Amino acid sequence: MKSIEKNISLIFSVLIIIPIGLIYGFQPNLLFNIQLQTIDEHNVFKAIMGLYFGFCTFWILGIFKNNFWQIAIVSNFIFMFGLAFGRTISIISDGIPSILFVLGIFGEFVLGFYSFIIWKRLSHNKL
Numbered sequence: 739m740k741s742i743e744k745n746i747s748l749i750f751s752v753l754i755i756i757p758i759g760l761i762y763g764f765q766p767n768l769l770f771n772i773q774l775q776t777i778d779e780h781n782v783f784k785a786i787m788g789l790y791f792g793f794c795t796f797w798i799l800g801i802f803k804n805n806f807w808q809i810a811i812v813s814n815f816i817f818m819f820g821l822a823f824g825r826t827i828s829i830i831s832d833g834i835p836s837i838l839f840v841l842g843i844f845g846e847f848v849l850g851f852y853s854f855i856i857w858k859r860l861s862h863n864k865l
Contacts, residue, residue: 743856744807744856744860745800745801745807746852747811747814747849747852747853747856748797748798748800748801748810748811748814748853749801750849751794751797751814751817751818751849751853752794752797752798752801754845755790755793755794756790756791756794758790759786759787759788759790759791759794760787762783762786762787762790763783763784763786763787763788764787766783769838770836770838770839771836793813793814793817796809796810796813797810797813797814800814808857808860808861811853811856811857812853812857814849814850814853815849815850815851815853815854815857817850818846818847818849818850818853819846819847819850821842821843821846822843822846822847822850825839825842825843825846826843829843
């Protein structure tokens with residue numbers, strides 16, 4: 739399998755999650771209807787940014803270092819499905835969010851499923 743096909747979900751994830759992390763960390767009101775008021779609220783969003791950057795670092799390792807690829811792709815589909823699951827719970831309990839979050843859940847499911855399929859195709863592990 740070509741490297742680009744193997745790594746495309748990791749590449750797209752990094753290209754999407756780094757800017758989203760920066761927005762969450764420094765300007766969450768830029769794209770979202772969020773107004774942080776307290777230092778604690780800012781701290782939570784900066785922690786989310788750090789978590790996003792940590793995963794992106796791991797995915798970049800998986801792109802460039804073959805021995806990290808399998809765990810990077812597994813962490814990618816778990817990350818994406820985790821976000822999609824949380825958003826699904828929110829839609830059920832809170833209602834439909836803004837269009838960016840609706841697009842986000844779609845993208846998270848697509849990236850999650852693609853990463854899972856590629857992992858199953860290229861790994862010898864069975865779930």
